[in-house]
Amino acid sequence: xxxxxxxxxxxxxxxxxxxxxxxxxxxxxxxxxxxxxxxxxxxxxxxxxxxxxxxxxxxxxxxxxxxxxxxxxxxxxxxxxxxxxxxxxxxxxxxxxxxxxxxxxxxxxxxxxxxxxxxxxxxxxxxxxxxxxxxxxxxxxxxxxxxxxxxxxxxxxxxxxxxxxxxxxxxxxxxxxxxxxxxx
Amino acid sequence: xxxxxxxxxxxxxxxxxxxxxxxxxxxxxxxxxxxxxxxxxxxxxxxxxxxxxxxxxxxxxxxxxxxxxxxxxxxxxxxxxxxxxxxxxxxxxxxxxxxxxxxxxxxxxxxxxxxxxxxxxxxxxxxxxxxxxxxxxxxxxxxxxxxxxxxxxxxxxxxxxxxxxxxxxxxxxxxxxxxxxxxxxxxxxxxxxxxxxxxxxxxxxxxxxxxxxxxxxxxxxxxxxxxxxxxxxxxxxxxxxxxxxxxxxxxxxxxxxxxxxxxxxxxxxxxxxxxxxxxxxxxxxxxxxxxxxxxxxxxxxxxxxxxxxxxxxxxxxxxxxxxxxxxxxxxxxxxxxxxxxxxxxxxxxxxxxxxxxxxxxxxxxxxxxxxxxxxxxxxxxxxxxxxxxxxxxxxxxxxxxxxxxxxxxxxxxxxxxxxxxxxxxxxxxxxxxxxxxxxxxxxxxxxxxxxxxxxxxxxxxxxxxxxxxxxxxxxxxxxxxxxxxxxxxxxxxxxxxxxxxxxxxxxxxxxxxxxxxxxxxxxxxxxxxxxxxxxxxxxxxxxxxxxxxxxxxxxxxxxxxxxxxxxxxxxxxxxxxxxxxxxxxxxxxxxxxxxxxxxxxx
Numbered sequence: 001x002x003x004x005x006x007x008x009x010x011x012x013x014x015x016x017x018x019x020x021x022x023x024x025x026x027x028x029x030x031x032x033x034x035x036x037x038x039x040x041x042x043x044x045x046x047x048x049x050x051x052x053x054x055x056x057x058x059x060x061x062x063x064x065x066x067x068x069x070x071x072x073x074x075x076x077x078x079x080x081x082x083x084x085x086x087x088x089x090x091x092x093x094x095x096x097x098x099x100x101x102x103x104x105x106x107x108x109x110x111x112x113x114x115x116x117x118x119x120x121x122x123x124x125x126x127x128x129x130x131x132x133x134x135x136x137x138x139x140x141x142x143x144x145x146x147x148x149x150x151x152x153x154x155x156x157x158x159x160x161x162x163x164x165x166x167x168x169x170x171x172x173x174x175x176x177x178x179x180x181x182x183x184x
Numbered sequence: 185x186x187x188x189x190x191x192x193x194x195x196x197x198x199x200x201x202x203x204x205x206x207x208x209x210x211x212x213x214x215x216x217x218x219x220x221x222x223x224x225x226x227x228x229x230x231x232x233x234x235x236x237x238x239x240x241x242x243x244x245x246x247x248x249x250x251x252x253x254x255x256x257x258x259x260x261x262x263x264x265x266x267x268x269x270x271x272x273x274x275x276x277x278x279x280x281x282x283x284x285x286x287x288x289x290x291x292x293x294x295x296x297x298x299x300x301x302x303x304x305x306x307x308x309x310x311x312x313x314x315x316x317x318x319x320x321x322x323x324x325x326x327x328x329x330x331x332x333x334x335x336x337x338x339x340x341x342x343x344x345x346x347x348x349x350x351x352x353x354x355x356x357x358x359x360x361x362x363x364x365x366x367x368x369x370x371x372x373x374x375x376x377x378x379x380x381x382x383x384x385x386x387x388x389x390x391x392x393x394x395x396x397x398x399x400x401x402x403x404x405x406x407x408x409x410x411x412x413x414x415x416x417x418x419x420x421x422x423x424x425x426x427x428x429x430x431x432x433x434x435x436x437x438x439x440x441x442x443x444x445x446x447x448x449x450x451x452x453x454x455x456x457x458x459x460x461x462x463x464x465x466x467x468x469x470x471x472x473x474x475x476x477x478x479x480x481x482x483x484x485x486x487x488x489x490x491x492x493x494x495x496x497x498x499x500x501x502x503x504x505x506x507x508x509x510x511x512x513x514x515x516x517x518x519x520x521x522x523x524x525x526x527x528x529x530x531x532x533x534x535x536x537x538x539x540x541x542x543x544x545x546x547x548x549x550x551x552x553x554x555x556x557x558x559x560x561x562x563x564x565x566x567x568x569x570x571x572x573x574x575x576x577x578x579x580x581x582x583x584x585x586x587x588x589x590x591x592x593x594x595x596x597x598x599x600x601x602x603x604x605x606x607x608x609x610x611x612x613x614x615x616x617x618x619x620x621x622x623x624x625x626x627x628x629x630x631x632x633x634x635x636x637x638x639x640x641x642x643x644x645x646x647x648x649x650x651x652x653x654x655x656x657x658x659x660x661x662x663x664x665x666x667x668x669x670x671x672x673x674x675x676x677x678x679x680x681x682x683x684x685x686x687x688x689x690x691x692x693x694x695x696x697x698x699x700x701x702x703x704x705x706x707x708x709x710x711x712x713x714x715x716x717x718x719x720x721x722x723x724x725x726x727x728x729x730x731x732x733x734x735x736x737x738x739x740x741x742x743x744x745x746x747x748x749x750x751x752x753x754x755x756x757x758x759x760x761x762x763x764x765x766x767x768x769x770x771x772x773x774x775x776x777x778x779x780x781x782x783x784x785x786x
Contacts, residue, residue: 020416020565020568020780021419041567041568042562042567042570042572042573043563043564043567045572045573046572046573046574046575046577047575047576048573048574048575048576050222050223050560050563050575051222051223051473051552051560052223052552052556052557052560052561052564053560053564054422054424055551055552055672084391087391087392145646167421167422167424167551168421168422168424168425168542168543168548168669169418169421169422169423170409170412170413170418170419170421170423177689
């Protein structure tokens, strides 16, 4: 997510320490949308992501490493976990986006084919799929454009149901916040 | 993974979590463990399924689960060279509660479209005709089977499903238990089916409920709000304002009723119930309270007298309004009844100043639950700054140095010893030798109840309100917090009502006070002529407030209290800040949860 927001890439281990959530403004159909992108902050390492992390998410971004088959195979349980914990109103149509990352590495290292990934995405209700390189900034912009668009569509639907005044937020007042979840 | 940390924190209660967040934020390495598989420690927020499990674990009559894993590890010995002391978390945790009682009320069963005739819910058994034993079956088992078949068919007929075998078996037990000892018995199982309908309904919405077992309010001008805003942690949370405050009045021409408490000068003006003379006196008093520091001469000997005396004698305010000021406008603690005039005035001023900071209210409630939700926000900060999280990770032993003066670490479920310079622990994680050292008599209890209803008990519908029961038979009175779907703690059309009253020295009177608050608000006794809403679920319990004197602990072990008896979270924050100051006493330049850098860029 650092690449996307700050146009820089860090390949240090624990690169996300101190990076809380990042915000990014994007234009979607002439509307300015402020996205909040949250990552798991390492709390998933020992299955300790609390339910509060999932609250109010408008989109869930699942990221795997195309050079690591296991990271792809766990997508299924991450998707289930998200749906259980976040309990969205309409789980069938909740927006997910899958990113196959690290495509900049040499082809011989690749363990998950594009076809295999796309088949899985199709079987889960046509989840949009992007192959990205955070390092080379390949496809990152396009992926987040889709994330923003789908999250916003979800938000609009939710607003129809919601007849309560907006909750009170402490701290910086964002007029529009969407947030996703990077399981990377 | 590394096994050496600056601080190990045991338990994810609010105080522990704030300390964990503050230390990690200051660059200290933190390992944060919790024996349970959820955040919150002794500040739990539970869904329906978790709540039913919690009742099973804490309810009276249920066998207490023994910390087997601890016993096993202790018996097998460990590699630790110093001395280690076993921790019996489950035992400690269950001692934090008593008198846990759950009652599920029957729901009317929906009519089915294709229903020809009402299904017959009565069972008739000719007990005498069943042989005592017949091959493999006994009279007992034949009766059980008859009841079970009838229940299964009835539930199927009404499409009531999703119940656990535990709930079903207990219902069958209760039905069999209620059979008269006659030779033929006839019993209508409809009330049991109606009760199961409530279970099924609540379980089907289990995850939409977030039931806080230690509910508190966030004071708009309190230190918790300031810290959430200054540290940026408030960005993880959302809140609703407490829109209305009501006060219960038993006496008067109207009979028992609720009055809306005017909480601002605008409210006083608009109040239609108040007489003109009362309005004028109240306005005069509130104006004085706001400026009392500059007009101390007005107090004229009342400073240290009870707050009520000042209000009633000096300002000639009626008893009813005085109750409102003392218990609604000056209440941050269970001690409202014996607050001095000076303290009362500063609380009232603080209350009045809070109004309007975020909206026309003095208190906020966090969405999705309370202490546990705020704790998770602080845990996230800890994780963001490198803290390591392990939930569902039992801790079996505390390791001490050879002189037993200093904690050196803990041994976890995995048998691995994690070392630390400081140990911060919720009281449930303390070895019994430390717990026994504290004065048990001084441990206080809070009398709590939580109800789920499908209708509000006040005539006005609002999402969040506070209802104050001034003391009657009991010096402490009761506070009732009602929250609706807007706070994301229950599905649409439902309300959660939280009751709390201090036990003090007289537990029986406290029980009476709680019971009268319950009876005045909900039809808890299923009185057929009552106009109050009948709850779907009512849970009563008493929660212990534990305080372990630091003198009975090793110098580098800090114990954290669970929820105290105050209305807000400021005490928890202060406790965490004090612990932070002790741990980092040698680094006085370290700031407690400073503003994150990225917020300065904004």
